[in-house]
Amino acid sequence: MLIDKNSLPKVDMDFMNETHFEDVDFINKLYENIEEFEKDNSITNFESIKHSYKNWLDHTVQHFATEEEEMEKRGFFAYPFHKAEHDANIEDMRDVWSSFEASKNISELKHYIEYDVVNWLINHIKSMDTVTARFFKTGVMGGCGMM
Ligand SMILES: [Fe+2]
Numbered sequence: 295m296l297i298d299k300n301s302l303p304k305v306d307m308d309f310m311n312e313t314h315f316e317d318v319d320f321i322n323k324l325y326e327n328i329e330e331f332e333k334d335n336s337i338t339n340f341e342s343i344k345h346s347y348k349n350w351l352d353h354t355v356q357h358f359a360t361e362e363e364e365m366e367k368r369g370f371f372a373y374p375f376h377k378a379e380h381d382a383n384i385e386d387m388r389d390v391w392s393s394f395e396a397s398k399n400i401s402e403l404k405h406y407i408e409y410d411v412v413n414w415l416i417n418h419i420k421s422m423d424t425v426t427a428r429f430f431k432t433g434v435m436g437g438c439g440m441m
């Protein structure tokens with residue numbers, strides 16, 4: 295297991311926390327497949343990575359779309375900044391996949407998941423998602439000084 299759900303920062307909206315938990319499940323599954331591929335780089339293990347990467351990507355697209363829909367609906371002023379972070383992340387995920395598909399460089403992929411993805415997710419939840427969820431809940435921007 296790469297990420298422990300209990301270590302994930304929580305925000306003020308349950309629908310967002312639930313999505314983040316699901317996200318962690320997809321990332322942990324992918325990480326498991328990466329470790330299997332490290333031991334045995336068979337086609338079957340490659341296909342498993344491909345499958346779990348696609349599931350994670352699809353879920354992420356949905357995760358971001360749901361947050362963005364809600365921000366638009368409620369007229370959240372920081373929407374363009376939040377959406378820009380989402381868009382850049384999806385682009386990275388797609389680029390990393392294309393690169394891995396071509397190179398089959400598992401240590402590069404593993405490093406991306408272990409460091410970039412984990413850091414991105416935690417930082418994004420602590421910053422953008424926290425402020426956005428507070429706005430959804432209270433209608434105002436709250437500080438996140440306790441984090
Ligand atoms: Fe989120």
Ligand SMILES: [Fe+2]
Pocket residue numbers: 358361376380418422423
């Ligand atoms: Fe977000």
